[in-house]
Amino acid sequence: MIPFQYARANDVADAIKQIAADPSAKFIAGGTNLIDLIKYDVEEPTRLIDISHLPLRSIEQTSTGGVLIGAMVPNTDLAYHPMIEERYPLLARAIMSGASQQLRNMASTGGNLLQRTRCFYFYDTATPCNKREPGSGCSAIDGVNRINAVLGTSQACIATHPSDMCVALAALDATVHVAGPAGARTIAFADFHRLPGNTPQRDTNLEPDEIITAIELPPKGFSANYSYLKIRDRLSYAFALVSVAAALELDGDTIKEARLALGGVAHKPWRSSAAEAALLGKRADATAFAQAADWLLHGAKGYGHNNFKIGLARRAIVRTLGQAARGMPQSLSDKKIR
Amino acid sequence: MTSYIGSATSRVDGRAKVTGEARYAGEFNVPGLVHGYVVESTIPKGRVVRIDTGGALEVDGVLEVLTHRNRPPMADNDLAYKDEVAPEKGSPYRPLYDDRILFTGQPVALVLADDWETARVAASMVKVEYQKEPHVTDLHAERSRAFAIDAPEKPRGDAAKAFASAAVRHAAEYFIPTEHHNPMELFASTAIWEDGRLTVYDKTQGVQNVQKYLCGVFKMKPDEVRVMSPYMGGGFGAGLRPQYQVVLAVLGARALKRPVRVMLTRTQMYALGYRPASIERLALGASSGGTLESMQHETIAVTSQFEEFARNDTGWGNLLYKSPNAKFEHRLVKLDLPTSCDMRAPGAATGVYALECAMDELAIALKTDPVQLRLQCYSDRNQGEDVPYTSKQLRECYRQGAAEFGWDKRNAEPRSMREGSELVGWGMASGVWEALQMPATVRIVLTANGHAEVATAASDIGTGTYTIMAQVAADMLGLPIDNISVKLGDSTLPQCPLEGGSWIASSVCNAIANTARAVRGDLLKLAKGMKDSPLAGAGVDEVALIDGKIVSKRDANRAVSIASAMQSGNAERITREEVNKVDEDKSHARNVHSAIFAEVKVDEELGVIRVTRVVNAVAAGRILNLKTAHSQIMGGVVWGIGMALHEETLFDHHFGRVMNANIAEYHVPVNADIHDIKVIFVEEPDEIVNPLGIKGLGEIGIVGVAAAIANAVYHATGKRVRDLPITLDKVVQFE
Structure with a gap:
């Protein structure tokens, strides 16, 4: 841990100005991940720019019928917001599956997208890690990798994205609104997080001098047929081994539209257009779900301890799609898997 | 009078714990307190070749960085480091003693600063160079090198032969991985050095074990070292042996001649003991x-x-x-x-x-x-x-x-x-x-106002020792439980073994019974000295203490109040100290x-x-x-x-x-x-x-x-x- 300066940003423009002026500065909102990383000497910002007071705390309906969520909305407020609970219950359930009440109270919507990836070695500065020190090597590939990725990995990195909320946002086709010195732009959710490739040090396509201002949800919330199922090593307060966000639009038994995203298995929430296309026009049954699972898991590769994740994910996908099709989403209070 | 023993009595220390009045080893603040932060070895085996503390020492607020090179003197023989529960065979680990690295997470330096955050920052600037040696940490890979220890149980008959000819057989291997205790309270020690005397607040299941250990390591006399651990946020065995932070706190206090606290982080606690795989x-x-x-x-x-x-x-x-x-x-x-x-x-x-x-x-x-x-x-x-x-x-x-x-x-x-x-x-x-049962000594001080203080050097590691002792003492002395105060966790109190092995309840409660009997004997003597005493001729086991009175077991009408007995004998207080009888049977x-x-x-x-x-x-x-x-x-x-x-x-x-x-x-x-x-x-x-x-x-x-x-x-x-x-x-x- 190193000493850092603390400054508060007055508005978005001020925040951008401050971060542009100091390449070793970092924004801090809820701090639920960044503070841990600073304590572990993984992140060493010399200046923290507090953006938690920025006026980005509203949840509003957009003119096109979607919802715009301010980047500073706490996770708890988002999950309990009547409009989210009613129209986007998949998002509410995903948020409530993650962390603990105290952490969700602190964590911001924008910050949730910017959690660093999960890997024992990334957090342990005594071991080589390409994400921390590009070129030093990946210790996880031949190491303790039960929690690591099976999809979209590279020789450089097999870390996983830790968020639950992002898995739902990916499935819902959210858009990320960002602002920077050159003005505002939007990034499709699928393009926001990156695969490790040869540059595992970069988790997202957000530029260092950009700030997330809002997340936009399109009108369609799949509130009738959805489920978020999180499989983990204990029944609460643990990261996902595998999580599945599933959303369906049904016409009787027939699938008109499908969304499917995985957490805990890749460097980003994992979607496949082929998997979703494979479901279109099909009867919502286990055969179709299994085919979608095969598409979604195409190319999956285990690294030893995490081999089981592939088979687990296949079964979890089928199960979650079944829950969604039956209109019986996974309950959070009853830990029994439906 | 209701009996407290056996009842569902709420913890007598519950209020102190939920209000924060109960203080733990890392919470004793004294003026001029210095904070220590441990720099750990990042390798499992080898030697420290060089430690560069220059960067750390330049940090504003840093007072000193102790390493094996500049630490105050410590004992140089194994015996000094053998605490009560140290394994019989082997050389106990000596914190910050020399350049040898025996395990990952071993302390290699202690940064001392005016506040904990400064010490932590400076600790990250200490640069350590190692000479690595090949290491082994995998039980499965090394099992062929296992060696037998003296078997605790003798064999009977011919087990192998009987197994071979048994009608139904089952044989299999089971595996339990390494587990860590993870008590909620972090390990911490606060060492106060004053006029050649040392007072230490330590997270420990045995204050007298730590006291003797520190006397050995720092070559001090028993009356120069006092160790206290009034409350503990979970022990589970992790606090049976003195842990390294207590040595580091004392080293720091000795070096600076100022009070020093060393608190470990959660991660650092994984380099303490563990349940062996x-x-x-x-x-x-x-x-x-x-x-x-x-x-x-x-x-x-x-x-x-x-x-x-x-x-x-x-x-x-x-x-x-x-x-x-x-x-x-x-x-x-x-x-x-x-x-x-x-x-x-x-x-x-x-x-x-x-x-x-x-x-x-x-x-x-x-x-x-x-x-x-x-x-x-x-x-x-x-x-x-x-x-x-x-x-x-x-x-x-x-x-x-x-x-x-x-x-x-x-x-x-x-x-x-x-x-x-x-x-x-x-x-x-x-x-x-x-x-x-283990030998334990309990002191009871009964005062004329009907209050009793019950004391022994046990630790209450969160299990309820304060409460059961108050219950037993209240019953044995015939007093309301609110009139009993229990003192624990201080090495100057009467001898008590470590809180472990499930033996504390039986040991201290039977000791309370013996001490209460001695108090009862004193009271009876005073009562008999009263004019026309209704208890004349009664023996100590023919009377009981009930509802503040000394009462004949044969005739409840023959009774003298504790207060009047003490008053008549001009006894302001009765102090007794007895040990439990540990059966050699x-x-x-x-x-x-x-x-x-x-x-x-x-x-x-x-x-x-x-x-x-x-x-x-x-x-x-x-x-x-x-x-x-x-x-x-x-x-x-x-x-x-x-x-x-x-x-x-x-x-x-x-x-x-x-x-x-x-x-x-x-x-x-x-x-x-x-x-x-x-x-x-x-x-x-x-x-x-x-x-x-x-x-x-x-x-x-x-x-x-x-x-x-x-x-x-x-x-x-x-x-x-x-x-x-x-x-x-x-x-x-x-x-």
Whole structure:
């Protein structure tokens, strides 16, 4: 841990100005991940720019019928917001599956997208890690990798994205609104997080001098047929081994539209257009779900301890799609898997 | 007057704890306090070649950086470092002593600064160069190098031959990974150096153990060192031996001549002791009728390269089950790790887990109900010593536990019970632990206003020692419990052993009884000195102290109030100090027992396990406090669930490091993992074990729980998982 300066940003423009002026500065909102990383000497910002007071705390309906969520909305407020609970219950359930009440109270919507990836070695500065020190090597590939990725990995990195909320946002086709010195732009959710490739040090396509201002949800919330199922090593307060966000639009038994995203298995929430296309026009049954699972898991590769994740994910996908099709989403209070 | 003993009395220290009035080792603030932060070794084995402390020393607020090169003097012989519970064989670790690196996480420097944050920042600037040496941390890879230690249990008959000719056999290996204690309170010590005298507030289960240790390490006289630990946020065995932070705090205080506090981080605590990983091999041979012919139990467990720590893993079968032939072996593997240590029910938590899973597997091979098999093999004698028990109500534990659980409705066939997508399994196991006493001295100071102070150097590690002592003293002195104050956790108080092994309740309570008797004798003397004393001619055991009075047991009308007796004798206070009588009698075995019944529900496709019901029926002699006793056993069951399903310290053997050294990634159960837990205390009057019939409850709650759950998982799924923890990928073969 190193000493850092603390400054508060007055508005978005001020925040951008401050971060542009100091390449070793970092924004801090809820701090639920960044503070841990600073304590572990993984992140060493010399200046923290507090953006938690920025006026980005509203949840509003957009003119096109979607919802715009301010980047500073706490996770708890988002999950309990009547409009989210009613129209986007998949998002509410995903948020409530993650962390603990105290952490969700602190964590911001924008910050949730910017959690660093999960890997024992990334957090342990005594071991080589390409994400921390590009070129030093990946210790996880031949190491303790039960929690690591099976999809979209590279020789450089097999870390996983830790968020639950992002898995739902990916499935819902959210858009990320960002602002920077050159003005505002939007990034499709699928393009926001990156695969490790040869540059595992970069988790997202957000530029260092950009700030997330809002997340936009399109009108369609799949509130009738959805489920978020999180499989983990204990029944609460643990990261996902595998999580599945599933959303369906049904016409009787027939699938008109499908969304499917995985957490805990890749460097980003994992979607496949082929998997979703494979479901279109099909009867919502286990055969179709299994085919979608095969598409979604195409190319999956285990690294030893995490081999089981592939088979687990296949079964979890089928199960979650079944829950969604039956209109019986996974309950959070009853830990029994439906 | 109601009796406090046996009642569900709320903790006398509860208010102090919830209001923050109760202070812990890291909370004693003194003017000019200096904060220390530990720099740890990043390698498991080798030497420190160079330490560059220049950068750290330049940080504003940093006072000093201590290393093995510039630390104050310390003792240079092993004996000085051997605390009461140090293994007999080996050289105890000496913190910051020399350039040798013995394990990852070993302290190599202590940064001392005006505040903790500054010390932490500066610690990250200390640069250490090492000369690495090849290391080993993997028990499985090194098992061929295991060496036998003196077997605690003698063999009987010819176990190998009897096994070979047994009608029904079961042999298998079980594995329990390394586990860490993870008490909620971080290890901390505050050392105050004043005029050549040392006062230390330490997180420890034994203030006098630490006091003697510090006297040895720093060559000080007993009256120059005082160690205090009034409260503890969980010990579980981690605080039995003096931990390195106490040495570092004293080194810092000595170097700077200022008070120093060293508090470890959660991650640093993974370089303290741990429950050793162990491979347990069981071989059971039975007659076709279902009685044991042969019992063999071999353990291979982890210790450090420099000490040989071992506990009794293998001997528990001798207590539970009759077998004419038996053989036991305990072997150790030395690894480049800190020395393993006691952790709740050391030896039994692991050994009984393996034994009770093996008995389940034998029952299946015999097509016998698991409870029935245990009754058929029931032993009324400790076969190792060939002696009967002071009491053993284990049959009643099986009966009451089974009745409460509804065991008679069990379909023996695996995978035969289901609820929707979940398979339901019922399993059971036995538990056993020791019922020991150790010598303890209790001082009672009774004042004329009817208040009594009861004192001994025990630690209350969160189990309720303050409360049970107040209860027993109140009953023995005939005073309301509010008139009793209990003082613990100070090395200057009368001698008391470490709080461990489940022996504190029996030891201190029997000592209270003896001291109270002496006080009663003094009071009787004073009462007899009164004019026309109604107690004239009465002996000390012919009177009792009841409701503030000295009362004849024969005639309750013959009584003198304590106040008037003391007033008439001009006695402002009566001070007495007595020890408990620790029986040398070897004619009986002294044990506590339990029967655990568990229900699991396992998602058939996904392998997710829920422990939906546990019944733990315990026979542990006299129960002093139903409320704290219930909590104690419930906590043991919760831990047993964690042991069965969650807990595992993950090592990267290439680096020789713990990779999940935090409580986000080292999993213990959370509320969602815990459902119904029912605790039953089976009546067990015992006049032999000790005068008050107390057996102790500290360990028994966890023993057997993991086995009951593992057996239930088998019953649910038909899949036998012998390697803990039982994670979903071990239950289901994911293709």
